[in-house]
Structure formats: C-alpha cells, structure tokens
Amino acid sequence: xxxxxxxxxxxxxxxxxxxxxxxxxxxxxxxxxxxxxxxxxxxxxxxxxxxxxxxxxxxxxxxxxxxxxxxxxxxxxxxxxxxxxxxxxxxxxxxxxxxxxxxxxxxxxxxxxxxxxxxxxxxxxxxxxxxxxxxxxxxxxxxxxxxxxxxxxxxxxxxxxxxxxxxxxxxxxxxxxxxxxxxxxxxxxxxxxxxxxxxxxxxxxxxxxxxxxxxxxxxxxxxxxxxxxxxxxxxxxxxxxx
Amino acid sequence: xxxxxxxxxxxxxxxxxxxxxxxxxxxxxxxxxxxxxxxxxxxxxxxxxxxxxxxxxxxxxxxxxxxxxxxxxxxxxxxxxxxxxxxxxxxxxxxxxxxxxxxxxxxxxxxxxxxxxxxxxxxxxxxxxxxxxxxxxxxxxxxxxxxxxxxxxxxxxxxxxxxxxxxxxxxxxxxxxxxxxxxxxxxxxxxxxxxxxxxxxxxxxxxxxxxxxxxxxxxxxxxxxxxxxxxxxxxxxxxxxxxxxxxxxxxxxxxxxxxxxxxxxxxxxxxxxxxxxxxxxxxxxxxxxxxxxxxxxxxxxxxxxxxxxxxxxxxxxxxxxxxxxxxxxxxxxxxxxxxxxxxxxxxxxxxxxxxxxxxxxxxxxxxxxxxxxxxxxxxxxxxxxxxxxxxxxxxxxxxxxxxxxxxxxxxxx
Numbered sequence: 001x002x003x004x005x006x007x008x009x010x011x012x013x014x015x016x017x018x019x020x021x022x023x024x025x026x027x028x029x030x031x032x033x034x035x036x037x038x039x040x041x042x043x044x045x046x047x048x049x050x051x052x053x054x055x056x057x058x059x060x061x062x063x064x065x066x067x068x069x070x071x072x073x074x075x076x077x078x079x080x081x082x083x084x085x086x087x088x089x090x091x092x093x094x095x096x097x098x099x100x101x102x103x104x105x106x107x108x109x110x111x112x113x114x115x116x117x118x119x120x121x122x123x124x125x126x127x128x129x130x131x132x133x134x135x136x137x138x139x140x141x142x143x144x145x146x147x148x149x150x151x152x153x154x155x156x157x158x159x160x161x162x163x164x165x166x167x168x169x170x171x172x173x174x175x176x177x178x179x180x181x182x183x184x185x186x187x188x189x190x191x192x193x194x195x196x197x198x199x200x201x202x203x204x205x206x207x208x209x210x211x212x213x214x215x216x217x218x219x220x221x222x223x224x225x226x227x228x229x230x231x232x233x234x235x236x237x238x239x240x241x242x
Numbered sequence: 243x244x245x246x247x248x249x250x251x252x253x254x255x256x257x258x259x260x261x262x263x264x265x266x267x268x269x270x271x272x273x274x275x276x277x278x279x280x281x282x283x284x285x286x287x288x289x290x291x292x293x294x295x296x297x298x299x300x301x302x303x304x305x306x307x308x309x310x311x312x313x314x315x316x317x318x319x320x321x322x323x324x325x326x327x328x329x330x331x332x333x334x335x336x337x338x339x340x341x342x343x344x345x346x347x348x349x350x351x352x353x354x355x356x357x358x359x360x361x362x363x364x365x366x367x368x369x370x371x372x373x374x375x376x377x378x379x380x381x382x383x384x385x386x387x388x389x390x391x392x393x394x395x396x397x398x399x400x401x402x403x404x405x406x407x408x409x410x411x412x413x414x415x416x417x418x419x420x421x422x423x424x425x426x427x428x429x430x431x432x433x434x435x436x437x438x439x440x441x442x443x444x445x446x447x448x449x450x451x452x453x454x455x456x457x458x459x460x461x462x463x464x465x466x467x468x469x470x471x472x473x474x475x476x477x478x479x480x481x482x483x484x485x486x487x488x489x490x491x492x493x494x495x496x497x498x499x500x501x502x503x504x505x506x507x508x509x510x511x512x513x514x515x516x517x518x519x520x521x522x523x524x525x526x527x528x529x530x531x532x533x534x535x536x537x538x539x540x541x542x543x544x545x546x547x548x549x550x551x552x553x554x555x556x557x558x559x560x561x562x563x564x565x566x567x568x569x570x571x572x573x574x575x576x577x578x579x580x581x582x583x584x585x586x587x588x589x590x591x592x593x594x595x596x597x598x599x600x601x602x603x604x605x606x607x608x609x610x611x612x613x614x615x616x617x618x619x620x621x622x623x624x625x626x627x628x629x630x631x632x633x634x635x636x637x638x639x640x641x642x643x644x645x646x647x648x649x650x651x652x653x654x655x
Contacts, residue, residue: 051603051607052603052606052607053603053607054599054600054603074606074612075603075606075607076606076607076609076610076611076612076615078607079606079607079608079609079610080609084607084608084609085607087604090604091600091601091604092601093601093604093605093618093619093622094622094626095619095621095622095623095624095625095626096605096618096619096621096622096625097625100618101605101608101610101618102608104605104610104611104614104615104618105605105608105609105610106609133622133625133626150608154608154609
C-alpha cells in the first residue's frame with residue numbers, strides 16, 4: 001500500500017524565532033526526496049519538529065501520514081505511525097543497549113540479534129558495536145551506520161535524515177546512502193534526506209529535490225535542480241528575510 | 243543499650259580471642275553511636291537507631307537460598323556461605339584457593355583492627371562482634387576462571403560479617419559479595435582486599451537487604467605494585483544504607499577502578515563515601531558514582547581523592563551523577579580533593595538532576611514509550627556499573643535490578 005507523508009503550512013518557532021514559515025511538502029512511499037538549502041534555512045528545524053523534539057514549538061500547520069495528524073501525537077506515537085528521524089548527531093544513551101532499545105521500540109525480538117548483525121554487515125559496521133551502549137564512544141560515521149541498523153529493523157514508512165552526510169567520510173556516506181536506497185524497494189520506505197551538500201546525490205538518486213530558503217520551499221524539481229545549485233549556488237533561490 | 247550490650251558481652255566472653263574483642267568493644271563504647279551534628283553523619287536517620295532492637299547472634303540461624311541467590315550460586319565456581327556473620331559453608335575451593343574462617347583481630351595491612359579503625363564506631367563493632375574473618379586466599383600466579391560468590395545472609399537481628407580477600411603476586415580472581423535478608427536488622431560488614439604485585443581482583447558488592455535494614459559497610463583495598471582492583475558496589479536495600487569504599491594505592495603502578503551506584507525509593511537513605519588514597523606514583527584511580535533517588539528517598543555521595551607528596555604522575559578521576567526521580571527526593575554530592583603533589587592529573591565532576599530530556603526524546607523518537615524510555619535510562623545507570631563483570635553475572639544482576647525498577651515510580655518534573 002502506498003503511504004503519503006504530507007506537510008502543510010508548517011510554522012515552527014525555535015528560541016522565540018520563527019524558523020519554518022509555511023513549509024509544504026508531499027511525498028509517497030518508495031520515493032526519495034532531498035531537501036537542500038543554505039545554513040539557517042530551517043532544514044534541521046523541520047527534522048526536529050517532525051519528531052516532536054522538545055524546544056521546537058509548532059505554531060501552525062499540519063503533518064500527516066495517510067491522513068493521521070502527527071503534530072498532536074507524542075514522539076513515541078509519531079514513530080509508531082511510521083516516522084523515524086536519523087539525527088545529524090545521534091545522541092549517546094549510556095547504559096542502554098541497541099537491542100534493548102529496539103525491543104522497547106516495538107521490534108520483533110525473534111532472532112533480533114542475528115538480524116542486527118546482518119544489518120551491521122550491510123553498512124560495514126563492526127558487530128561488536130552492537131554490544132556497546134547506544135552511540136557511546138562511537139565515531140560520527142559509526143553512529144550514522146548504527147542508525148541505519150535501527151532503520152532497517154524498525155522499517156518506518158518514512159525516514160527523515162537530518163544532515164546525513166555531515167561528518168561522514170566518502171565510504172560511510174556511500175554505505176549509508178546505499179542502505180537507504182535499498183530501503184526504498186525493500187519495504188517501500190520513503191526517504192526524506194536533508195543536506196546542504198550535493199555529494200549525497202551521487203549515491204542516492206532523488207525523486208524530487210526541494211530547495212529551502214527562509215523557512216519555506218522556494219523551488220521543487222527533479223535532479224536537474226541540483227545542477228543549477230551546483231552552478232549558481234543558493235543565491236538565485238534566496239528570499240528576502242523578514 | 244543494655245540489652246544489646248548484654249548480648250554482646252556474653253557473645254564475646256565465649257570467644258577464644260575475648261581479650262582483643264573486649265578492647266574493641268570498649269573502644270566502641272567510648273566512641274559511642276554517632277550523632278547527626280557530626281558532619282559525616284548528618285544525613286543518617288540516627289533517631290531511628292536504637293541498638294536495643296538488636297541482639298548479637300551466638301550462632302547462625304537456619305537459612306535457605308533465595309531464588310536470586312540460587313541463580314547467582316549456579317554461575318559461580320566457588321560459593322562461600324556466610325549466615326549472620328558465621329561462615330557456614332566454605333565450599334569446595336579450586337586449586338590455589340583457600341577459604342577459611344580465622345579468629346583474628348588483624349587487618350590485612352598488618353595493624354590490629356582496633357588500631358586501624360580506631361575512630362570508626364561501626365567498624366569497631368565489627369572488630370568486637372564478627373564471629374570470625376572469612377578469609378579467601380588466592381595463591382601467587384593462580385588465575386581463578388570462575389567467579390567466587392560470597393553469599394551473606396542475615397536472618398538474626400544483627401550480623402557482623404568480615405571478609406578478607408588476599409591475592410598473591412600475579413593472581414587474578416572475580417568475587418561477588420552478595421547481601422540479602424536483614425529485615426529489621428543491623429548489618430555491619432567489614433571487608434578488606436589485599437592485592438599483591440601485578441595481581442588483579444574484580445569485585446562486585448551487591449547489597450539487596452530488606453528495606454528495613456540498617457546497613458553500615460566499609461571496604462578497603464590495599465594495592466601493591468601494578469595491582470588492579472576493579473570494584474562495583476550496588477546498593478538497593480536498607481532503611482539506611484551506608485557504604486564506605488576506600489582504596490589505598492600503596493605502590494607504584496597500582497590501579498583502582500571503583501563504580502558505585504544505588505537506587506533509593508520509599509524513605510531510604512543511601513550514604514556513599516569513598517577515599518582514593520594515592521600513596522605512590524604512577525598510580526591511577528577512576529571513580530564513577532551514579533545513583534537514582536525516587537519517592538522521598540535521599541542520597542549522599544562524599545568522595546575524597548588524596549594524593550601523597552611524592553606520588554608523582556598519579557592520575558585520579560572522580561565523577562558523580564545523581565538522578566532525581568521525584569520532586570521530593572534529594573541528592574547531595576560532595577567531592578573533595580587533598581593533593582600534596584604537583585605532578586599529577588586530577589579531575590572531578592558532579593551533577594544532580596532529573597533524567598536527561600534529550601536522551602529520553604531520542605529513545606521516544608525511535609518508538610519507545612516515555613515510561614519505557616525512563617526505565618531503560620535508569621536501568622542504564624546500573625548497566626554501566628556492570629560492564630566489567632562476566633556477562634552471565636551481569637545479565638543476572640541486570641535482570642534483578644529490572645525487577646526492582648518495575649516497582650519504582652518515576653515522577654518527572
């Protein structure tokens with residue numbers, strides 16, 4: 001069944017400042033949408049607001065998956081409705097093991113360890129990381145690969161990836177992008193990837209690119225948009241700041 | 243305290259080393275019970291402590307292993323059973339290990355217990371009233387593969403267990419000291435660990451006494467050249483749970499890693515004290531103290547790092563984190579440093595606060611419910627303490643902690 005993630009008129013305030021100012025985006029299962037934009041354009045705010053991060057205040061708008069409004073739900077319920085956020089800097093949770101996290105998140109415990117190992121292999125992550133506490137003492141690249149294991153086990157309808165290429169070397173970026181790419185066919189995962197680098201697109205073919213500036217989408221198009229960005233930068237897309 | 247004193251003097255009169263015990267008892271009487279105006283006893287509910295509720299046991303009461311104790315013992319290579327302070331079963335020690343019950347007034351550092359613990363009223367009680375020292379000796383060079391479990395059960399109204407563990411040069415062992423029972427009882431353990439040159443002791447003290455017990459424990463590690471002591475102390479039970487854990491780095495290259503943790507609920511008080519005493523250079527200590535207090539419970543952490551003049555290139559680190567699980571719970575953290583040498587590395591950090599909101603959100607955003615996220619994080623406090631344990635033991639203790647956590651109410655601000 002095809003699912004639809006719909007963001008309409010989303011306005012979000014951070015520390016008293018309105019950062020998202022009427023954000024719209026619609027995407028479907030199996031698609032890859034890439035959000036690009038300069039620093040401060042509101043990209044990360046979008047990711048955090050979608051999952052209900054404390055400190056991000058939604059002023060107005062709607063986010064639905066298949067018609068179910070997410071913004072009134074707790075972060076837990078949003079995840080259980082099929083939305084998973086992979087963070088720019090995945091947090092350390094000392095004392096909590098990845099397996100226990102996944103079981104508590106609702107993963108089927110049957111053969112879970114084996115499935116996690118297999119997924120670790122697919123993103124070229126040393127299996128002993130699975131026995132460490134969540135993200136503790138992992139490098140930036142290891143953390144992102146570890147989040148791909150969460151993704152593969154939890155199989156969300158939509159994965160939101162915040163700055164997935166920051167702090168990653170080429171190998172890690174390739175591994176993460178390939179895993180995401182496979183997810184789009186394996187369980188029809190919709191991927192919403194936020195980035196301000198173009199190099200991600202070499203590994204992950206977008207269905208659509210959205211350029212964000214001043215807290216809203218200012219241009220939407222196919223892969224050709226990235227060529228314009230490559231040539232001219234974000235300048236042609238800038239909107240006057242209020 | 244006549245009734246308790248009478249039972250003490252009739253107990254002492256029957257012991258072969260009555261003279262030494264009399265001296266310790268007199269010192270205890272002279273010292274008297276502490277008062278809350280004394281800073282180090284400020285948080286103890288001393289008003290609830292009437293010694294006449296207790297009697298000194300003349301022989302061990304009957305006992306049966308609890309389900310947890312049975313599980314623990316099934317994972318051990320050697321089980322030593324101590325009931326009401328009496329060693330009732332020394333087990334079958336593997337080659338190179340000796341377990342014996344020794345009537346001796348001596349500390350492992352060579353002094354008499356009386357001299358060593360001259361101003362510690364509860365340690366003096368133990369010096370006078372422990373039925374004997376349960377001594378576990380590992381011969382030089384012997385590596386004990388399977389964990390040794392010392393099962394301490396208190397069925398009487400008081401117990402004074404005394405454990406002495408000695409590792410010869412190059413020896414290595416894992417020991418679990420487990421305490422249970424103690425309903426309405428006074429439990430005063432005294433333990434010492436002497437670790438020879440290049441020997442390594444991994445130790446876990448798991449205190450799971452009844453919530454009505456008074457528990458006043460003291461442990462000391464004596465570390466020789468390149469010796470290693472990795473110690474984890476977990477306090478769950480007790481009405482008042484006081485645990486003082488000291489390490490003396492006597493010779494160069496010695497290393498102490500101490501992890502202490504507790505969970506307070508109801509009106510419990512957990513009172514943790516540490517003293518890392520660096521007497522020689524190139525010695526290292528790492529201390530991680532983490533605790534959680536729920537309901538109306540409170541905790542105190544007081545830690546002293548002391549570095550002797552001349553103990554060059556010592557590295558000492560102390561971290562204390564306290565988790566408040568209810569608005570009426572309270573935690574105090576008092577780190578202290580006494581450094582008499584310049585060429586050292588020393589750091590300390592402490593915090594008191596509720597569960598980390600961002601970590602909780604991170605778990606929630608994976609689909610974990612708030613309650614589950616909080617339990618995972620609190621459980622995580624304890625899991626961190628167990629990382630050095632053999633996996634089968636760590637799993638057992640973790641599962642036990644989980645079952646206790648399930649009964650604790652978390653109130654977030």
